[in-house]
Amino acid sequence: xxxxxxxxxxxxxxxxxxxxxxxxxxxxxxxxxxxxxxxxxxxxxxxxxxxxxxxxxxxxxxxxxxxxxxxxxxxxxxxxxxxxxxxxxxxxxxxxxxxxxxxxxxxxxxxxxxxxxxxxxxxxxxxxxxxxxxxxxxxxxxxxxxxxxxxxxxxxxxxxxxxxxxxxxxxxxxxxxxxxxxxxxxxxxxxxxxxxxxxxxxxxxxxxxxxxxxxxxxxxxxxxxxxxxxxxxxxxxxxxxxxxxxxxxxxxxxxxxxxxxxxxxxxxxxxxxxxxxxxxxx
Numbered sequence: 001x002x003x004x005x006x007x008x009x010x011x012x013x014x015x016x017x018x019x020x021x022x023x024x025x026x027x028x029x030x031x032x033x034x035x036x037x038x039x040x041x042x043x044x045x046x047x048x049x050x051x052x053x054x055x056x057x058x059x060x061x062x063x064x065x066x067x068x069x070x071x072x073x074x075x076x077x078x079x080x081x082x083x084x085x086x087x088x089x090x091x092x093x094x095x096x097x098x099x100x101x102x103x104x105x106x107x108x109x110x111x112x113x114x115x116x117x118x119x120x121x122x123x124x125x126x127x128x129x130x131x132x133x134x135x136x137x138x139x140x141x142x143x144x145x146x147x148x149x150x151x152x153x154x155x156x157x158x159x160x161x162x163x164x165x166x167x168x169x170x171x172x173x174x175x176x177x178x179x180x181x182x183x184x185x186x187x188x189x190x191x192x193x194x195x196x197x198x199x200x201x202x203x204x205x206x207x208x209x210x211x212x213x214x215x216x217x218x219x220x221x222x223x224x225x226x227x228x229x230x231x232x233x234x235x236x237x238x239x240x241x242x243x244x245x246x247x248x249x250x251x252x253x254x255x256x257x258x259x260x261x262x263x264x265x266x267x268x269x270x271x272x273x274x275x276x277x278x279x280x281x282x
Contacts, residue, residue, distance in 0.1 A: 048241070055234030062227040066156035069226045070148045073219055088217035095181040095214045099129050121191040123259050124244050125184055132183035132239035136176050136232060141165035145173035149222045156225045175224040178232030181211035186240025194248070
């Protein structure tokens with residue numbers, strides 16, 4: 001495969017991930033309803049099924065190209081590689097540990113500054129990241145795929161069941177950084193559509209564009225195959241969508257009651273007591 005074809009493959013991967021983000025934003029728009037309707041909203045929709053098929057299909061398509069893309073990404077004359085050489089580490093840090101810091105920080109700010117929408121966004125973004133990380137961690141351990149640097153970019157089909165729990169060298173599939181980045185992107189975009197509906201056209205490209213750059217950076221650093229990145233993007237996207245959708249369809253769920261509706265109320269004796277705000281049935 002020529003360098004030109006490899007560059008085209010990498011470009012197609014980036015465009016495909018960005019397109020997936022666009023489809024996700026469209027899914028959010030299509031399923032946005034009033035609070036009353038949300039209570040009866042299905043957790044999985046036809047649009048979700050189409051998005052899932054797209055991610056799975058793209059993962060399968062990337063398998064035959066994994067080795068060639070990994071080898072050609074080392075081409076130092078490529079302008080794309082010069083860009084990632086300067087910025088890839090920064091993109092990765094935005095994802096991990098960035099997402100684990102920004103989400104709780106937004107939650108804390110919203111909580112103590114009395115901005116419930118910001119509190120909600122920070123918590124659900126964090127919840128999506130934690131969920132996505134858990135799913136990815138299990139898959140990494142079970143599938144045991146070797147990272148590109150382990151096999152000199154020559155054997156992307158090196159899977160050993162259960163060996164991913166033994167160490168990072170066999171924890172390639174799927175990409176954890178990409179999973180986190182897309183979980184944050186999909187949850188923030190979903191919440192932004194609810195809170196600031198007129199700004200989704202700005203939020204979605206920024207969040208999904210940044211998440212795509214995180215995935216490409218992991219490939220540039222020889223830590224992941226292209227198919228790792230695609231599957232990570234899919235898991236992260238669905239984690240964000242499902243957390244936000246479920247939380248607003250069931251606002252009285254136990255976790256949100258504890259995290260978002262707990263407060264300390266004076267007990268009348270100079271002390272305080274934990275209190276919960278529970279929505280009344282209509």
